[in-house]
Amino acid sequence: PDHVCTHLVIKPNVTSIADKGYRDAIYLRSIIFEHTQNLVNDTPITIGDACFYNCTRVNKIIWNNRKMEFSDSAFLNGYHEGVLGNIYGLVTIFIPNQLQYLPPRFLMGCYKLRNVYWGDNPSCQFISRYAFHGWSSSNEPPMTNLHIPNSVVAIDTEAFKSCYNITEITIGAGNRLKYLGDAAFGNVHSEQHKGLHTLAKLILPNSIRTMRRRTFFNSFQGNEIDTFVLPSSLDYMDDEILWSWYTDDHPHIKKLYVPVSITKSTGPRKHKGYQTSGLNGGNIVRCNYIQHL
Numbered sequence: 001p002d003h004v005c006t007h008l009v010i011k012p013n014v015t016s017i018a019d020k021g022y023r024d025a026i027y028l029r030s031i032i033f034e035h036t037q038n039l040v041n042d043t044p045i046t047i048g049d050a051c052f053y054n055c056t057r058v059n060k061i062i063w064n065n066r067k068m069e070f071s072d073s074a075f076l077n078g079y080h081e082g083v084l085g086n087i088y089g090l091v092t093i094f095i096p097n098q099l100q101y102l103p104p105r106f107l108m109g110c111y112k113l114r115n116v117y118w119g120d121n122p123s124c125q126f127i128s129r130y131a132f133h134g135w136s137s138s139n140e141p142p143m144t145n146l147h148i149p150n151s152v153v154a155i156d157t158e159a160f161k162s163c164y165n166i167t168e169i170t171i172g173a174g175n176r177l178k179y180l181g182d183a184a185f186g187n188v189h190s191e192q193h194k195g196l197h198t199l200a201k202l203i204l205p206n207s208i209r210t211m212r213r214r215t216f217f218n219s220f221q222g223n224e225i226d227t228f229v230l231p232s233s234l235d236y237m238d239d240e241i242l243w244s245w246y247t248d249d250h251p252h253i254k255k256l257y258v259p260v261s262i263t264k265s266t267g268p269r270k271h272k273g274y275q276t277s278g279l280n281g282g283n284i285v286r287c288n289y290i291q292h293l
Contacts, residue, residue: 019048049073050081059089101126108133134162154179186217198222213238220251
């Protein structure tokens, strides 16, 4: 074309972006939400489903201080698309304080993503399903460290599926994290190496109440872990929390501590401290080289 848009500036008087509004704008290089001077009367901008999906060359997103929310349709979209999905040029993303949640597939398929930064006072409470999904085993994001701010209360299904290269996850001090959805740090299905395969360092906070099915399925396989502690705050654990489909490649954890009331069966329970026996070979945990179980 004779004229293409390479730099998009969204003015303060824009109040919504339609579903798929800039989808497939492959010549875009940057997206800038213009700074607003009146935060008190600032009307939030509503961002539609897949509005920047497949803007493959975008390498910079500047949010400034604009209030924003996501449309209902952004939570009901199809399997393959997300608000910022398939932006191959995106290496670094800054998630601003004003985002209160990340919608499904928010950054799914951004397979060059290396750095995720948060604001100094984040308000994000919910990381939705497939938010950082790496898309495929041949296109895993290269990021190795991930920080989850203390504002996050829940992480949903397969939020980090195929983030194969993450070795360390830190969770902000004074956190409120209570819920880990199905395969929140793993993958639901039996695809090998689709969890956080090389994860080696994670301290779960003593605020988590629920861990759904396969929380760490196909994770903790690429490194040997000396000790891993499941928090005593847990009220509920579902099946196959620490598990792998491949019997010769179960999580490599030497010593595991779990609340004493967790047994081989699923269901609500109350904690009574910690124990290191009674799980291995059951349907909640199966680990290679595990000791004292």
